[in-house]
Amino acid sequence: MSAPLIEMRGITKSFGAVKANEGVNLSVAPGEILGLLGENGAGKTTLMNVLFGAYAPDAGEILIQGKPVRITSSADALAAGIGMVHQHFHLAPRLSVLENLLIGIPGRSGGIDRAGGLARLSDISRRHGLTLDPDLPVSALSVGEQQRLEIVKALFRGARLLILDEPTAVLAPSEVDGLFSALRSMAAQGLGIIFISHKLNEVRALTHRCTVLRHGRVAGRVDDPANTTSAAMAELMCGHEIVPPARGPSTPGAEVLTLDGISTSRHSGTPLRDISLAVRAGEILGIAGVSGNGQRALAEVISGTRSPDAGRMTIAGKAVTRFSPREVQALGLGRIPEDRMTTGLVTNLPLADSMVLPRIGTAAFSSKGLLKPDAIRAFAEEQIKAYDIRCPGPMTRAGALSGGNLQKALLARELAFDPKVLIVSQPTRGLDIGAARFIHEKFLDMRAKGCGIIVIGEDLEELLVLCDRIAVMYEGRIAGTLDSADATIARLGLLMTGAEGRA
Amino acid sequence: MFRLEVRTSTPAWFNLALPLLAVGATLVLCSGLIALAGAGVLEAYGVMFTASFGDSYAITETLVRAAPIIFTGLAVAVAFRAKFWNIGAEGQLLAGAVASCFVGAIPMPGVLAILLMAIAGAAAGAAVALVPATLRVKFKVDDVVSSLLLNSVIYYALMALIEGPWKDSFSGYPISPPIEDSASFPVLLEGTRLHLGVIAALIAAPLIWFLIVRTTLGFRIRVTGESPEAARYGGIHVERVLISTALLSGALAGLAGVGEVGGVHFQVMSDISPGYGYSGIVVAMLARLNPLGVVPAAIFLAAVMTGAEAMSRATGVPAFLSDVIQGTALLAMLVALLFTAYRIRRVGAAA
Ligand SMILES: Nc1ncnc2c1ncn2[C@@H]1O[C@H](COP(=O)(O)OP(=O)(O)O)[C@@H](O)[C@H]1O
Ligand SMILES: [Mg+2]
Numbered sequence: 049m050s051a052p053l054i055e056m057r058g059i060t061k062s063f064g065a066v067k068a069n070e071g072v073n074l075s076v077a078p079g080e081i082l083g084l085l086g087e088n089g090a091g092k093t094t095l096m097n098v099l100f101g102a103y104a105p106d107a108g109e110i111l112i113q114g115k116p117v118r119i120t121s122s123a124d125a126l127a128a129g130i131g132m133v134h135q136h137f138h139l140a141p142r143l144s145v146l147e148n149l150l151i152g153i154p155g156r157s158g159g160i161d162r163a164g165g166l167a168r169l170s171d172i173s174r175r176h177g178l179t180l181d182p183d184l185p186v187s188a189l190s191v192g193e194q195q196r197l198e199i200v201k202a203l204f205r206g207a208r209l210l211i212l213d214e215p216t217a218v219l220a221p222s223e224v225d226g227l228f229s230a231l232r233s234m235a236a237q238g239l240g241i242i243f244i245s246h247k248l249n250e251v252r253a254l255t256h257r258c259t260v261l262r263h264g265r266v267a268g269r270v271d272d273p274a275n276t277t278s279a280a281m282a283e284l285m286c287g288h289e290i291v292p293p294a295r296g297p298s299t300p301g302a303e304v305l306t307l308d309g310i311s312t313s314r315h316s317g318t319p320l321r322d323i324s325l326a327v328r329a330g331e332i333l334g335i336a337g338v339s340g341n342g343q344r345a346l347a348e349v350i351s352g353t354r355s356p357d358a359g360r361m362t363i364a365g366k367a368v369t370r371f372s373p374r375e376v377q378a379l380g381l382g383r384i385p386e387d388r389m390t391t392g393l394v395t396n397l398p399l400a401d402s403m404v405l406p407r408i409g410t411a412a413f414s415s416k417g418l419l420k421p422d423a424i425r426a427f428a429e430e431q432i433k434a435y436d437i438r439c440p441g442p443m444t445r446a447g448a449l450s451g452g453n454l455q456k457a458l459l460a461r462e463l464a465f466d467p468k469v470l471i472v473s474q475p476t477r478g479l480d481i482g483a484a485r486f487i488h489e490k491f492l493d494m495r496a497k498g499c500g501i502i503v504i505g506e507d508l509e510e511l512l513v514l515c516d517r518i519a520v521m522y523e524g525r526i527a528g529t530l531d532s533a534d535a536t537i538a539r540l541g542l543l544m545t546g547a548e549g550r551a
Numbered sequence: 552m553f554r555l556e557v558r559t560s561t562p563a564w565f566n567l568a569l570p571l572l573a574v575g576a577t578l579v580l581c582s583g584l585i586a587l588a589g590a591g592v593l594e595a596y597g598v599m600f601t602a603s604f605g606d607s608y609a610i611t612e613t614l615v616r617a618a619p620i621i622f623t624g625l626a627v628a629v630a631f632r633a634k635f636w637n638i639g640a641e642g643q644l645l646a647g648a649v650a651s652c653f654v655g656a657i658p659m660p661g662v663l664a665i666l667l668m669a670i671a672g673a674a675a676g677a678a679v680a681l682v683p684a685t686l687r688v689k690f691k692v693d694d695v696v697s698s699l700l701l702n703s704v705i706y707y708a709l710m711a712l713i714e715g716p717w718k719d720s721f722s723g724y725p726i727s728p729p730i731e732d733s734a735s736f737p738v739l740l741e742g743t744r745l746h747l748g749v750i751a752a753l754i755a756a757p758l759i760w761f762l763i764v765r766t767t768l769g770f771r772i773r774v775t776g777e778s779p780e781a782a783r784y785g786g787i788h789v790e791r792v793l794i795s796t797a798l799l800s801g802a803l804a805g806l807a808g809v810g811e812v813g814g815v816h817f818q819v820m821s822d823i824s825p826g827y828g829y830s831g832i833v834v835a836m837l838a839r840l841n842p843l844g845v846v847p848a849a850i851f852l853a854a855v856m857t858g859a860e861a862m863s864r865a866t867g868v869p870a871f872l873s874d875v876i877q878g879t880a881l882l883a884m885l886v887a888l889l890f891t892a893y894r895i896r897r898v899g900a901a902a
Contacts, residue, residue, distance in 0.1 A: 121554070351784070352786075353783065353784060372786065373783075373784065373785065373786035374786040377786065383784075385784055387780075390778065390780045390781065391780045391781055391783075391784040392781065392784070393778075393781060394774055394777045394778045394781045394782075395777075395778070396777045396778075397773060397774065397777055401770070401773070401774065402781070405774060405781065405782075405785035405787075406784075406785040406786055408767055408770055408771070408785075409767055409786075414767045414770075417766050417767050417768065418765060418766055418767070419765050419766060419767060419769075419770060421765065
């Protein structure tokens with residue numbers, strides 16, 4: 049095999065007392081897709097930021113085609129042929145696709161070389177199947193298309209090594225296939241790719257080789273991911289064995305949530321059309337479907353942030369009349385939103401504020417318009433302890449917490465009030481195995497205690513493990529509902545394309 | 552080469568150090584102008600300091616000037632907490648002044664007059680602030696622009712009033728008729744102008760702090776400002792909070808006008824406010840939107856204004872320096888705020 053495209057040797061980087069990377073070695077050959085694995089906080093992003101010039105390493109060196117280089121800025125990295133697609137995109141939302149590509153690239157006589165840009169864009173698109181409308185503003189692109197634009201941007205600048213930091217965390221399963229085929233096409237043309245993920249099935253399907261990080265150090269390497277079991281890789285990542293949670297038999301009780309003929313108008317996204325469903329106490333109902341088939345509207349109606357145009361909803365036997373968050377909460381509904389960072393928490397305020405936010409007006413946290421600061425603090429402290437939320441304390445900025453800890457905080461703030469029904473969207477998106485496991489266990493605990501749970505998700509394997517029944521949404525309707533005993537990925541997949549519904 | 556790096560946490564002492572740093576930088580920058588005007592820098596600042604803090608009378612004068620700035624500073628701080636960008640404290644102050652002067656000119660017992668003046672002034676300020684807030688909530692009109700432009704509308708409406716129907720018939724000048732003697736605010740220290748409104752301003756600051764930090768309304772204001780989506784999901788009526796914030800902010804700015812009419816000028820004229828509404832923005836930023844910080848920040852600006860006049864008389868440096876200091880302080884603070892989110896890192900020249 050040819051000399052490595054890039055090589056990192058003995059990279060160490062600390063943030064104060066935290067050693068994010070310690071003596072890490074890693075190399076990528078041309079045409080190779082390297083998987084970089086590790087739980088949240090293992091140091092993957094930090095390592096790649098060192099490679100991309102965002103952080104200066106405390107020790108270690110970087111070699112490109114055998115020659116040591118110093119990369120002190122992203123401009124250096126780009127010049128060295130390294131492109132990075134960050135977890136959070138760096139795009140100008142009001143500018144068009146083409147303009148975003150041309151930012152920082154001087155054209156002839158300082159102007160913008162539009163024609164040349166278009167030609168290169170269409171060349172890149174054609175070669176890797178990365179199609180984009182050059183004139184669309186970025187704000188009009190879906191998340192998947194924005195990611196595509198980030199990839200094209202890196203190629204546009206002549207990247208020979210492409211780093212993707214958890215690219216699939218934001219994608220629907222259907223979009224993942226498109227991404228993978230583009231990545232394979234790039235590798236086939238000699239690009240090196242570093243693919244960061246903690247989803248083992250993806251890593252096994254895509255990568256040629258893996259480096260596994262744990263607590264900032266290389267915990268091991270996998271030379272043949274396709275033929276290594278997920279369990280073995282998980283053990284490398286976590287340092288111990290991971291057993292999937294066992295869902296015991298359930299004895300569902302009375303209906304705790306019913307929807308009867310719920311329809312919404314086409315306000316934003318796919319509207320709901322005549323949705324009827326019921327969740328019983330002690331039961332987990334999954335809602336599967338390709339994203340964009342009305343799941344968001346369904347979550348909003350149940351959570352009380354959108355009123356339906358028609359239909360009835362009951363919670364614990366009582367009719368919902370106003371569809372406000374306060375009303376559904378008062379009736380015993382717990383809610384965990386899809387987007388933890390923007391709808392779930394207030395990132396710039398102390399964690400304690402986010403933890404009491406939905407119930408700030410209740411007697412638990414205020415009386416006669418005055419806050420009860422001691423009660424608020426005590427509540428937050430109690431939950432931090434009970435759920436082992438890793439943070440310096442209740443006054444920590446919520447935005448400083450990792451995804452898994454944020455999700456624990458959101459779970460804690462709802463479960464503390466013993467909901468009769470719980471609605472969650474994408475409960476483990478972006479979480480590592482350990483954190484996801486913790487969330488699953490909590491759901492099963494709640495189920496055993498007689499809580500009815502409705503889980504909206506795209507990860508079919510997760511739904512199959514958790515749910516007693518799975519309903520599939522297609523174009524704003526329920527295309528079908530399967531008992532978990534009869535549900536298979538294949539049958540669900542068929543329902544998700546609307547096939548069975550039409551037949 | 553230097554470059555900015557994102558900070559993960561901000562040390563606590565920054566909150567105190569930043570405004571001091573900004574003020575220090577401002578004084579250093581402005582010393583260049585003083586030197587340019589041909590005066591000694593230390594001498595000029597010395598005169599300013601003596602004129603604003605040199606004796607007890609000077610201190611009371613500085614406090615009298617600080618009072619309206621405290622009110623407008625609180626108005627802006629409250630509004631900015633909710634990210635309601637109220638640049639209209641100046642117009643709200645003027646509206647408060649007009650309304651309170653109108654009420655104060657009606658003969659009635661003193662205590663009642665003062666109370667009604669305050670109510671009328673606060674209501675007028677609130678009503679003005681309601682305009683940009685409603686435009687934003689109902690029609691998504693940018694509140695910076697609408698609240699700013701409304702200042703001119705109110706200013707010229709005031710001019711039209713005092714040049715026309717409301718002109719003082721005794722003096723013939725373009726000023727409003729004076730308020731009743733019984734309506735003028737009691738003076739707290741014999742021989743000074745330290746009036747009731749100053750005490751009101753000093754009490755208002757901790758009250759507003761309490762409201763922001765310890766009440767559910769304050770909680771909702773903070774959350775709405777930081778993340779409207781999370782607020783809405785959490786069951787907060789974001790629009791209602793914005794309107795309440797605007798009313799509160801406008802009322803505070805209106806009270807600034809009430810104090811000027813009842814305690815200082817006893818009538819309304821075109822230059823009743825030398826831009827106190829805009830000073831409020833500087834003060835709120837220097838205070839980092841903390842109502843308690845508004846008091847020292849307002850006293851600083853008031854001292855600069857009082858001091859600049861004395862300095863101008865003593866050294867010949869134009870009194871406009873006070874405006875330059877204010878503007879520079881705002882810019883310095885905005886730059887300083889950058890360092891709460893970023894730190895400067897030295898990067899060696901590329902190899
Ligand atoms: N800028 C930073 N300042 C302080 N600590 C950081 C910073 N970036 C990352 N860390 C810490 O370094 C560790 C590794 O983080 P990261 O590289 O983001 O992990 P991963 O991407 O594998 O989830 C974590 O403990 C994280 O809290
Ligand atoms: Mg990461």
